[in-house]
Amino acid sequence: MSVYLQRCMGGVKGSSTTYFKKMTFGCFAPWAALELHRNGAYIAGMNYSAQNTLPFLKMHGLGNDFVVIDGRGDRPVPDMDTVRAMGDRHMGVGFDQLALIMDDADSDALIRFYNTDGSESGACGNATRCVADLLMRELVRDTLVLRTERGLLPCERVGDLIRVNMGQPVEDWAAIPLSRDVDIDALPLQGAPSAVGMGNPHCVVFVEDADAVDATRIGPELENDPLYPERTNVEFIHVLDRRTIRQRTWERGAGITLACGSGACAVAVASARRGLTDRVVTIKLDGGELHLDWRDDGVWMTGPVAYVFDAVWRG
Numbered sequence: 001m002s003v004y005l006q007r008c009m010g011g012v013k014g015s016s017t018t019y020f021k022k023m024t025f026g027c028f029a030p031w032a033a034l035e036l037h038r039n040g041a042y043i044a045g046m047n048y049s050a051q052n053t054l055p056f057l058k059m060h061g062l063g064n065d066f067v068v069i070d071g072r073g074d075r076p077v078p079d080m081d082t083v084r085a086m087g088d089r090h091m092g093v094g095f096d097q098l099a100l101i102m103d104d105a106d107s108d109a110l111i112r113f114y115n116t117d118g119s120e121s122g123a124c125g126n127a128t129r130c131v132a133d134l135l136m137r138e139l140v141r142d143t144l145v146l147r148t149e150r151g152l153l154p155c156e157r158v159g160d161l162i163r164v165n166m167g168q169p170v171e172d173w174a175a176i177p178l179s180r181d182v183d184i185d186a187l188p189l190q191g192a193p194s195a196v197g198m199g200n201p202h203c204v205v206f207v208e209d210a211d212a213v214d215a216t217r218i219g220p221e222l223e224n225d226p227l228y229p230e231r232t233n234v235e236f237i238h239v240l241d242r243r244t245i246r247q248r249t250w251e252r253g254a255g256i257t258l259a260c261g262s263g264a265c266a267v268a269v270a271s272a273r274r275g276l277t278d279r280v281v282t283i284k285l286d287g288g289e290l291h292l293d294w295r296d297d298g299v300w301m302t303g304p305v306a307y308v309f310d311a312v313w314r315g
């Protein structure tokens with residue numbers, strides 16, 4: 001039976017109407033396929049069981065895209081092989097980060113972040129904003145507090161946008177972490193970049209024209225430089241005026257992304273630290289704009305979030 005279905009599915013292009021017509025006239029009745037779905041039996045030659053289904057959401061913030069999994073209560077959570085399989089843009093779902101929501105006694109929820117290569121990250125600003133929107137809708141509130149590896153992050157809805165306080169930047173070289181004590185605003189690397197920690201490491205490279213940089217070549221070189229013992233995210237930027245910055249990003253464990261929230265925080269900090277911009281800036285990323293405000297209680301980041309689809313992963 002699975003062979004028949006496989007043949008039908010191979011010939012299906014487009015809508016489910018075509019699919020069912022083909023099934024009715026070409027193979028067997030649609031209710032049989034629904035039954036197979038219900039029983040978790042054979043679909044297209046693969047054995048699906050109810051035990052290894054994993055519901056997830058696909059979301060993005062400025063094209064920085066995420067698989068979001070709700071692991072609260074006794075809901076299923078992915079193992080590392082599943083994270084990597086889902087992250088594959090050709091064979092899986094594809095994401096820049098996977099955000100896993102977990103229960104937490106002292107906040108509205110705990111979030112853990114995983115890169116495409118399976119490595120874990122202590123921070124992800126855009127995924128934090130996506131999860132904040134999701135949970136604010138669930139809780140019917142306009143504010144909440146999320147816990148990430150770096151602590152408690154207050155979040156709020158501002159019109160159509162979501163704002164998060166990403167905390168104060170880490171400026172101690174050992175905590176960023178760097179491998180030795182150097183000037184964090186003139187790193188001994190090409191272009192004398194700045195180092196900033198936002199719960200994850202960043203390398204902010206000030207260039208003449210961020211759009212002209214060969215980010216796929218220089219990005220991985222800096223990502224893997226021994227000065228950053230845990231590798232680093234890399235931001236290529238140029239200042240447009242005291243309140244506007246252009247940023248392109250190479251992310252640790254994920255490569256080129258259309259936006260990076262923690263990176264935008266690091267950029268706002270590094271640029272203000274050098275006296276090039278004010279503490280309130282708009283950052284123009286490939287996927288859109290983020291608004292940054294470095295206040296006494298932390299770096300606040302505001303921007304849009306979007307839902308793409310929800311589905312079930314069958315491992």
Ligand SMILES: N[C@H](CCC[C@H](N)C(=O)O)C(=O)O
Pocket residue numbers: 064096097115120121122123124125126127200201233251252253254257259260261262263
């Ligand atoms: N896209 C994320 C950053 C992910 C950082 C990750 N690539 C790391 O290993 O630190 C953001 O919006 O902040």
